[in-house]
Amino acid sequence: MLSAEDNETITRTGPGTAMGKLMRQFWTPAIRSARLVADAAPERVRLLGQDFVAFRASNGQAGFFDERCPHRGVSLSLARNENGELKCIYHGWKFHVSGKVAEVPTEPAATREAFAQRVRLRHYPVREAGGILWVWLGDGVPAEFPRLNWLDLPPEQLRVRLGVIPCNWLQGLEGQLDSAHVGVLHQDQINPQKRSDNIGKVAFDSAPRFDFEVMPYGFREAALRSLPDGSQYARVREFVMPYYSYIPRGARNERQHLTIAVPVDDTTSAQWDVYYNLEAPLTLEDLGVDFDVNPDDCAVGLGSIDNRFGQNREAMSSGSSFSGFSSIRFEDFAVNSAQGPIADRTIENLSSSDLPIVRTRRMLLQAARSAARGELAMPDASTVDWSAIRAVDEVMPAGGEWRALPR
Numbered sequence: 001m002l003s004a005e006d007n008e009t010i011t012r013t014g015p016g017t018a019m020g021k022l023m024r025q026f027w028t029p030a031i032r033s034a035r036l037v038a039d040a041a042p043e044r045v046r047l048l049g050q051d052f053v054a055f056r057a058s059n060g061q062a063g064f065f066d067e068r069c070p071h072r073g074v075s076l077s078l079a080r081n082e083n084g085e086l087k088c089i090y091h092g093w094k095f096h097v098s099g100k101v102a103e104v105p106t107e108p109a110a111t112r113e114a115f116a117q118r119v120r121l122r123h124y125p126v127r128e129a130g131g132i133l134w135v136w137l138g139d140g141v142p143a144e145f146p147r148l149n150w151l152d153l154p155p156e157q158l159r160v161r162l163g164v165i166p167c168n169w170l171q172g173l174e175g176q177l178d179s180a181h182v183g184v185l186h187q188d189q190i191n192p193q194k195r196s197d198n199i200g201k202v203a204f205d206s207a208p209r210f211d212f213e214v215m216p217y218g219f220r221e222a223a224l225r226s227l228p229d230g231s232q233y234a235r236v237r238e239f240v241m242p243y244y245s246y247i248p249r250g251a252r253n254e255r256q257h258l259t260i261a262v263p264v265d266d267t268t269s270a271q272w273d274v275y276y277n278l279e280a281p282l283t284l285e286d287l288g289v290d291f292d293v294n295p296d297d298c299a300v301g302l303g304s305i306d307n308r309f310g311q312n313r314e315a316m317s318s319g320s321s322f323s324g325f326s327s328i329r330f331e332d333f334a335v336n337s338a339q340g341p342i343a344d345r346t347i348e349n350l351s352s353s354d355l356p357i358v359r360t361r362r363m364l365l366q367a368a369r370s371a372a373r374g375e376l377a378m379p380d381a382s383t384v385d386w387s388a389i390r391a392v393d394e395v396m397p398a399g400g401e402w403r404a405l406p407r
């Protein structure tokens with residue numbers, strides 16, 4: 001459990017909060033690049049409790065501004081997008097994709113330019129990689145961009161999607177860090193008869209043991225399960241600060257799955273799934289049966305606790321479904337959201353299987369406190385070997401050294 005105070009600290013990410021300061025020390029995944037079309041409507045984006053617009057200018061460059069026009073606060077999502085500029089439809093103020101205030105036609109010609117120079121539009125540095133537009137929401141010079149190993153893959157080897165769910169970001173992350181739930185909540189989906197990978201082996205041991213290796217970017221965690229033949233099944237995850245979780249799915253370079261739990265605001269989060277294969281095009285099996293959904297919100301239709309998130313009780317009674325949900329991600333989204341808008345961690349009774357969650361909370365709280373003191377909580381990204389980060393799962397001799405598994 002956490003104290004009420006620590007639960008506030010770890011969950012709140014708005015401007016000025018400790019966790020908000022920590023998150024703003026990282027590049028933030030904002031929106032799928034494909035959603036931004038040159039000269040098309042600007043998209044509203046809410047991140048860390050702040051409202052923005054993202055758009056693509058005529059030359060293909062992306063812009064990321066505060067949502068409100070600095071004149072009288074009209075949403076720039078209504079603006080015209082033309083000639084490399086957003087033009088507010090209220091009074092025609094124009095903003096270049098670079099963030100420069102280009103024209104203020106409500107001012108007399110003689111003072112127009114001087115006036116435009118005094119007006120500040122808050123705009124943010126962006127990068128595009130891995131099919132995602134990333135934004136720098138921090139102060140000062142942006143941190144080095146992390147060269148994650150999937151960012152430069154061709155489209156046939158990479159798919160990204162996100163689901164927007166009605167709860168705090170940390171519930172999504174904690175769900176991903178929780179190996180013990182896989183054999184219970186997802187028991188229908190991991191049925192070995194349906195899949196060629198190892199994940200069905202989690203069913204042999206519902207109380208995995210955990211071991212950790214601290215890394216400069218977070219930690220590696222092994223969930224170790226005993227198998228009936230005396231061997232052990234190791235599922236090795238990577239946690240990358242502040243919200244990345246690499247999920248073990250078998251082969252070393254193939255069928256990789258990464259989740260990213262980004263705060264939209266304190267009671268809404270964007271749960272990203274990144275599926276990739278470092279060596280070959282992704283197959284339908286790599287992507288899973290539930291991939292054919294809206295990539296910009298695969299949680300559409302999730303509902304709320306009032307309709308039990310659409311849970312199918314009939315399927316549960318008839319024995320055709322354990323959870324009453326039809327896909328792994330809907331199962332996750334439902335239980336994450338059913339912890340409430342912001343989970344009350346003062347009422348918990350944590351068990352042994354929650355060790356990775358305890359560890360992550362401790363790491364995040366410590367980093368948030370450093371960030372609140374104005375310190376850099378993580379090392380410079382240029383000092384990390386991002387290409388080595390990958391999840392692994394393997395059957396190995398009991399007591400074998402999981403750290404020796406090839407990454």
Ligand SMILES: [Fe+2]
Pocket residue numbers: 175181182185186328332
């Ligand atoms: Fe799950």
